[in-house]
Amino acid sequence: MSLHAALRNGTKSVFLRFEEALDAPFGGEDNPLRHLGALGLYLLWITVGSGLYLYAVLDTGIDAVYRSIGYLSSEQWYLGGILRSLHRYASDGFMLLMLLHLVREWSYGRYHGFRLYSWMTGVPLIWLAYIAGIGGYWIVWDQLAQLSATATTELLDWLPIFSEPSARNFMAPDSINDRFFTMLVFLHLGVPLLLILGLWAHVHRISHVDYLPSRRSMLGTLAALLVLSLLKPALSNPPANLATVPGDLGFDWFILFIHPLTDLSSPALIWTLLFGLTALLFILPVLPHPQPQPVATVDAANCTGCDRCLADCPYAAISMQPHPRRPGWQLAVVDADLCAACGICAGACPSSTPFRRQETLLTGIDMPQQPVNALREQLEQALAQFTGRSRIVVFSCARGADASTLAAADTAVIPLLCTGMLPPAFVEYALRGGADGVFVSTCRSGGCDFRLGERWTSERLLGQREPHLRKTVPAARLQLYPAAAHDSRNLANALAEFRTRLESVSSEKLPPYQRKASYHA
Template structure:
């Protein structure tokens, strides 16, 4: 039943990609680079984030105005003269803001593509489980990014998160004071959030390393043509998204000047946070804010159940259903010369070269780690000495089959 479902999703995915292939050809189909896309967007976030960091001041009284100084919204009555902002600051902040949304979108695309094509199970459990970790980290880094703006919404998120953490038995209140760096919200709180945001991004790099550790030559960048197209798309989006987001209210607020209204529509912070004054409801972002929507509508308990439960389900997904695993590659000791071809070609790093005992005819021998073997036979194709074989599909059988076929045809 479940296997049938996976076969169906695979068939649908391939049909959809066939359509894209007709537009882009196989070599440049962006869906064949689904794993490289999140990393690609991540570079945009890193570089725009470094630019934003240069002007960010993590204190309660300056955080909001420093962020808005970058994007230079000429808000009437603001204590700092924001009109003299940073050239293209709004574009950089816009790329960081909308890049975060793109990050979640391409990460989910990657996850569903891998799941729908049944490429998450068994020997691939480590990339999948670290991938779940990466998803959690992306969510965490995205949310802490919303806190740094330190507007009314950020304050709401902090209060709701404290509420959420307080529900944990025994350690709940410690967790919640760990979050804000003390009993109440102080200047230390924002320094801590800045660390969560930047440190979390570094944590993503660490998890990406874990994600790749069992993959031979992971695809880390889309094809060159796709790269150029994506840069163009991002610049185009940076230009058009604000235009789409201009509302009548924004236009009226900024004296009917569409240029300034467009700048405001890029990122639009709420009013500065005021500690002790909680807004009734916040603007929900489609990709990162859903935990707070859950907290508000279902309560803290159900949010814990839903978030924890779905993470747990994702983590156990690769272990069910179990395959038979009868065709794991075997090295024929007498024939293996230690040439390393199979270990170089194994796509899942399942073959390691080990020193033979002193006095042996050959220096090294290939050793298969059964749990990592995908039974694909790529090592059989790589071996010039018939020294590694799949037990249920010996290359001698293949050769006999093909000779019989040639004879029948002639």
């Protein structure tokens, strides 16, 4: 294993542990670590919303800008002061979540293949976020702004981009004028607008985007920031005076950490670090990584053009086009560059039902590495070999908790690319084929490697999404269990409980289905 892979796996393991721990108080839907992107975007909207008010009341001018912002904190603390604090703390939170999001996606290996576009479009956003954040501090024009403006321009001057040192603009009190702040305000509006545009591009190629976290997460986060704003309102440092060097300053380490880092080292080292890290992020996708899995394939003869695969694909890899041989029909088309090879489309296809009488089950859209025909054969084989009192079929996610240890004479374990690729009819087919119960081990809520697998599985099996499990299937004979990677023991316990429950269940078993005389019933 390479050093990079070891580092990545180590970090992933830490993230997994924390995510699983946070599931206890938050649950999957509200777990902040499982929704870092959406939560970050929410903080950005708080920053933008509060910033609009600050922009409306800001007076641009060397003294006026400091006075008008100070007025908000001292005289209008109940509105302007709180919004100012929210603006600062939400932007700090955004920086924190953005970095966590970056590290998490890297540790999960989500930077190549079908995720390449999102990764590449995400990297420049880091620069935009810091430019917007640092520029925002200048607007206050207090001593912290002075320090940041001077330090930033001195850092920029190391690059051969200006004919005259830009730091000359901050040499003496008379070096700057009121127009500087007008320009700064427009810059502080323009860069965040670019950031929002970039974020749109960042999520452009995925479907069912979580633009916002859950309502409970939003309320909790907003409440936390509001309490912080009341207890510790954001205040200005003393006004800037370019004739003196600022003394001890309350310092925002989330955004301005680069200045102490430059003071400790040198501009050359900082630029090397910044450009080096950026280049590293860009070349990560071309480093060696596992070969991509075969993508979904469409069988034109069996595709009815119902577009359920289009509706369920988490990565917008499917589009519908006119069928080449059936006038008026549609045909699903897979974009190989976008396909995650999760199989969710195969699970969504109505043609994937195992009750079809064909010798070889051909469906509309299928996964070459685990076709539904192979899945049916595997299930039929398992059903034929079953012994024991309560026979259970376990469908598990190959990327989630390891269920292979559950296999026994009365328990058949069938791992899937993602539980989202399980056509709901397979549950009924298993029960009619001799199983007493079906246990589906999905990922925990929000923990699916393919974003939506666990959600679609639950909704389909609970009858909330097409294709749904028929209502005639006794609910007591089906168990959905969300399990994370380290949940193997919990999984075994849940299966044992399910078995106990099955043994006491009184509901009728479904009548056997005889697909073909030569097959079992």
